[in-house]
Amino acid sequence: PEEAPVQDLSSCSLEELAGLIRRCSACPLGSLRKNAVPGEGSSKPEVMLIGEAPGGQEDESGKTFVGAAGKYLDKWLDAVHLSRDRNVFIANVIKCRPPGNRDPEESEMKSCFPYLLAQIELLKPRAILCLGRFAGRKITGMETSLRNMREKVHSFKDIPVIVTYHPSAVLRNPELRRPVWDDLRRLSGLIG
Numbered sequence: 001p002e003e004a005p006v007q008d009l010s011s012c013s014l015e016e017l018a019g020l021i022r023r024c025s026a027c028p029l030g031s032l033r034k035n036a037v038p039g040e041g042s043s044k045p046e047v048m049l050i051g052e053a054p055g056g057q058e059d060e061s062g063k064t065f066v067g068a069a070g071k072y073l074d075k076w077l078d079a080v081h082l083s084r085d086r087n088v089f090i091a092n093v094i095k096c097r098p099p100g101n102r103d104p105e106e107s108e109m110k111s112c113f114p115y116l117l118a119q120i121e122l123l124k125p126r127a128i129l130c131l132g133r134f135a136g137r138k139i140t141g142m143e144t145s146l147r148n149m150r151e152k153v154h155s156f157k158d159i160p161v162i163v164t165y166h167p168s169a170v171l172r173n174p175e176l177r178r179p180v181w182d183d184l185r186r187l188s189g190l191i192g
């Protein structure tokens with residue numbers, strides 16, 4: 001059940017990938033979700049945002065970052081003149097909601113990663129912004145705290161990567177607003 005999808009995803013369109021994700025049963029989350037959440041946004045994004053996993057509202061709607069964290073994330077995007085429809089694509093490390101919003105398990109992230117990889121290779125964003133430690137670790141390969149992944153521009157497949165706090169964490173802890181602002185400014189600098 002933890003096998004990665006067998007199809008060759010590299011020749012899929014964005015819509016085909018979304019279809020495969022919606023029907024995916026490669027890990028046990030496939031039978032626990034209501035809706036898989038492939039991600040959405042511009043098909044020619046300046047920036048690809050990578051969150052952690054769908055929450056309750058995302059599971060209900062099949063859309064990414066539609067809950068409180070998503071509303072807050074929209075303010076971040078606004079502040080750096082980015083928008084979901086125009087120049088951003090948002091996806092998650094795993095496409096199905098873990099029960100009770102628990103942390104994603106290593107096996108789930110491993111099983112789901114080919115989809116994220118195919119999305120990145122297809123979209124070829126000019127920069128990637130990882131939201132939270134799960135996205136940060138998966139994309140940078142660093143098994144470390146979020147604090148250690150910040151303040152540095154990483155690279156994934158030659159695409160510059162910035163890691164910042166997850167909007168849910170910032171909603172819980174307003175002290176993180178300032179470092180997030182610094183990260184967003186750094187991101188802005190990358191895409192000019």
Ligand code: URA
Binds near residue numbers: 037065066067
């Ligand atoms: N949190 C995430 O990481 N992703 C979502 O889609 C929603 C909340």
